Amino acid sequence: MPKQNNAPAVVRVIEDVPQQSIIQNRRRLREQLLKQIGQRTSVTEHKIEQLAQLT
Amino acid sequence: MGPLKTFAGYLKAAKGVKAIEWASLPVIGPTLAGLAASKFGLWPIWLSSIGAVLLAFGVYYLYVRIYMGKMATIGVPEFHVEAFKAIRPKEYEMTWAQFVNKNDFTFEGLYDIVNAVFSQNNHDPSSVAYVVAYSQSQHDFLQSSIADLKNTIDEQELAIDELENELVRSENAVSYLVGIIKKVNENLYRYVNDRLGFGDMDFVTGFSLYRKEGNSLELILDKGTSGKHRTLNLDTDTHFAAVVAVKDEQEQAHYNNPYPGRHLVAFRMKMLKGETWVWCFHFDDDDERVLSLILENGIIESRQIRRLIHAFCLTLQKRSFSHKEVDQDAEAK
DSSP, rough: OOOOOOOOOOOOEEEEHHHHHHHHHHHHHHHHHHHHHHHHHHHHHHHHHHHHHHH | OHHHHHHHHHHHOGGGGGSSGGHHHHHHHHHHHHHHHHHHSOHHHHHHHHHHHHHHHHHHHHHHHHHHHTTTTSTTOOOOOHHHHOHHHHHHHHHTTHHHTTTTOHHHHHHHHHHHHHHHTTTTOOHHHHHHHHHHHHHHHHHHHHHHHHHHHHHHHHHHHHHHHHHHHHHHHHHHHHHHHHHHHHHHHHHHHTOOOGGGGOOSSSSEEEEETEEEEEEEEEESSSSOOOOOEEOOOOSHHHHHTTTOOTTOOOEEEESTTEEEEEEEOOOOGGOOEEEEEEEEETTHHHHHIIISSSOOHHHHHHHOOOOOOOHHHHHHHHHHHHHHHHOOO
């Protein structure tokens, strides 16, 4: 079992993030993801229409 | 009717007969009659007639067979789809069926495609190479489109998985916070009943609690740790998160890994009567609940958890002072 007191470990500061920022960040990521899904869906529909015309 | 029309065409084309001079008929006629009589003169007329008819039908049958073969051959003027279907059904299924067996199939549309192909080929519409090249390019385009669509589907699935994970993380965060609220309620009831102690403060995770005394940190209590604690020197034990934290006037959280897989988060607390305490959370890196509450700041603001601990410590410290005063009063009496 390793001991806490043996090897020096790097001590780092944990940056505090306000709850509002956490929520905004998560919302932004979620919207980004949904936007990507929407764009891919649009491109997919366009390609399927092209394929339908070709076949 | 195709073979009959062809025969009629042959007759029209037989213009060489016209070149024969009528004046020569008296010579040609007896010559041909003589030849025929020398060969077939012994046959009865009815036999000659039947033979002629059978010969005509035989020739016509052979011609029809050859003509049907042409009708089933792509690229010749006599080609016909239905003949192709009847004579070469397997090839028909492989090539024409996918065009013809459609609700919206028209020969005009097929013509447009073929015409587009041939128009690219300057004055050589019979070039099979261009047809093959066009088909190959179409095939490649379709394959590329299918590959793109598959790739898009994979990306969409990943994005949907990420959204699902997001929901799970949010649900877990709510669950963690509800768990904290339940323990806080429990501790408040224990406080009212004079049963609350520092041992009840492990509702987040295992901890160690230090008091600053001079140039060192003295352990007040620990719970859920290995128990191997000692007095920490503020000048020499600078690699300890607790020592770094006690020097931080801004009371930020400080973090380190005492050993692989183990986390320690320490923060300083200003206490009553000018005392300074340091609280250390101890937890493993597979404890998602504690990581979420204390370290990640991903869903929950970890500072609020530290403030909760601070508030409970102040409460317990204040109570300990009042108990001491009561004890001192009792001793004085």
